[in-house]
Amino acid sequence: MTRLLHINASPRGEKSQSASLANAYLQQRKSRAPGLEIDVLDLWKEHLPDFDGDKNAAKLSFFGVGTMTPSAQSAWDQIVAVTQRFIDADEYVFNIPMWNGGIPYKLKHYIDVITQPGLLFGFEPERGYFGLLENKTANVFYSSGVFAPGADKKYGADFHSTYMDWWFGLVGIENVVETRHQPSILTGNPAGDLERALERARAAA
Template sequence: MPSILHINASPRYGSSDSLGLARHFIDSVQSAAPETFELETLNLFDDDALPAFGRVAASAKMAVFTGQEQTPEQMAAWEAARSVFDQFAAADAYVFNIPMWNSGIPYALKQWIDIVTQPGWSSVSTRSMGTPVSWKGSWRWPSTPAVSTPQGSRQCSVPTSAARILPIG
């Protein structure tokens, strides 16, 4: 059974428009897909969703770069980071909901990206697919479908006839 990893980068949960759009997109894909898929959601703002990547983990990373032995403390930090990568690498497809965050991405998403892109860890295969779902305030595109969110009916850029997840390009 194929799997989708949904990365929720919003701290607002039930009040999040980007999360509402991502759920709508996932439901649309599931309705149109020829088979069911396993869905796993990673809420980046949950406590302990991501391991700390401070001094010890940075030292562990530098030990990899320089070919040095890691201390037991560094090994534990590196293994915690690797578990996040393994979750990412195990998925067949990805959905990212990314809210507007001071004209950039939320810091928790940046931390997640930094954790999964470590030296020596293989990249995602070319068969992997993903799509970002973002929300930009009250911006509306006239030809897009309305979606019901916690704040009422909104316009979105998620196609209601989503039959597949868009490849990462």
């Protein structure tokens, strides 16, 4: 059975346009694959551990800095528990609104928790960083109020999809499909533009 993890990075509930796109995709996907198992991770309801000193010490021990003390090991076990849920999925769906040119802080927190050596990436001095995930697929649904690809710089910059593209590459997710609704406010036909984005989301399924 295929396991899909839907990561919701928007706090706006039914008013979220990025979530609307993701849900349109998921409904179409489910209709085509009734056996699909969908796990929803709402970052605004999930309690994520702080990436504090013990967890950082545990991470650095993999790079030969310090040792894995009992307190660091206990902290590391919390990280592994959160990350394993991500690793166990076969596919991912992200809905990500643009905040101040980048991603919402809840998503950054989640990424900082799960992006760990020996779990999502490896490192060798000559080779550098390399991803440990294999045969994974991600569908990403981006929204923004004013920014649009190719728009004048006065309408903002994209540290949104560019950051996610870098991160997908870091952890080894090579098959990434993106669907955008940008802009969602600065447009002459908001409802029509959203409906066309929803059609693209369904088509992606």
